[in-house]
Amino acid sequence: MPDPARLAEVADLLDEDLLTLRETFALSIDLPRSPEAPTRKVNPDKAVRYCEDCAVLGYHSYLHEHTWLARCPFHAVPLKFAYPQTQTGTNYVRRCKTLAQIMSDACPYWPGAGQQTFEFDNCESFAWLSNWIARVSKASALFSKRRVWTSVEQIFQNIGADTHLVGRLHALEPIPFKMRPLFDEVQDGWGADIQRFPLQARRELSEVSDLGLDSLFSIYKTIAAYTATPPGFARDTDSCIQALQSHHSACRCEWGREKAGWANHWVRVHPDDWPHWNLVCPYAVAREQLELATGRRLEVLTRRQREAEEIALIMRCHSLMERGLISMTPCANASPEGRLYSMPQIWPPMEWVGTPWLNAVLDAATECEVSALNSSLCEWLDDIAQGNSPVQFTAAPPLIWLSETEDGLVLIKWHRRRKRG
């Protein structure tokens, strides 16, 4: 915020009231954003969200348009929606016209500045909110700085991201009961499991980071899931899949996923009508998601996808072998440097070797992925069983990340205990 005297000078120069200018120059208030909760487009339906009490004063704030807020932080009254009446002009013009209409209806002296004004620093909710945002931004930065890897499953992304973010921030800096009505929703039950790894683990990970950690993770998972003595995560994936199957001995699902071109969409089906040649039920989708993420994924890919992945893997054999991360299996027809002479008949043609701490980190992170994805999928299936549509879920996405610390690495897995109401 610039100094008050300078601000008054500018206000005078522009013939603008001081309140508007102070808001313009104030630091913007928003939730601390991160890769898994990027800035949300406010009001996707192009409506104007406003506060009736503010409108009486001829005032509107960008804060009113934050979808995670339910009430005006200055007046603590519920925010209202107004939909553009005109179809002409760009969205921006339509929104401006709508806002101008709200103001001229509500404010007796609009567009002039009246005598009536309010000091937003004196508003209790606003003062608390700006304070809380400052504290959670700091806490969340400490919690997520120097992230080297993040796991986010695509299928659960972008739905309720703001609500989940508020819930996680509430776990870091609790929102007092009195302030809860300000928010659209405050989810309880969020918490994080934390595993620490020593400096040697950080060294081993950084030695291979030039190969791309995301790609190494997926190569590791694909290869390790196929080994004769599979690691913990592969056994976990199998038992999750078995548990799903035991809950679903005969399909009575009311939804089916249909493949339409490149996209999928869900259709309502009668529970007596299974099987359908062109539809997959939610349980089969859940099983497929687990296989794809942490199971024998090559088996559930289409032929074309499988071929692409196999070729991508072959292309990397040589460099991975050079770094001692893999070895070729005896039945792979390969040169000592890891170059294949012919397309292997048995997949995968390599075994994961890795290094001790790298393997420990990869294993732990993948085990977290299995359990997080499984909880999300079970919540999703629960929601569907309760009558929700498969695209209108409330399940939280699996969210795991790995950060570097002074003395090693820290693996963080977020989870949410849901109360069934």
Ligand SMILES: [Zn+2]
């Ligand atoms: Zn207000």
Ligand SMILES: [Zn+2]
């Ligand atoms: Zn089913």
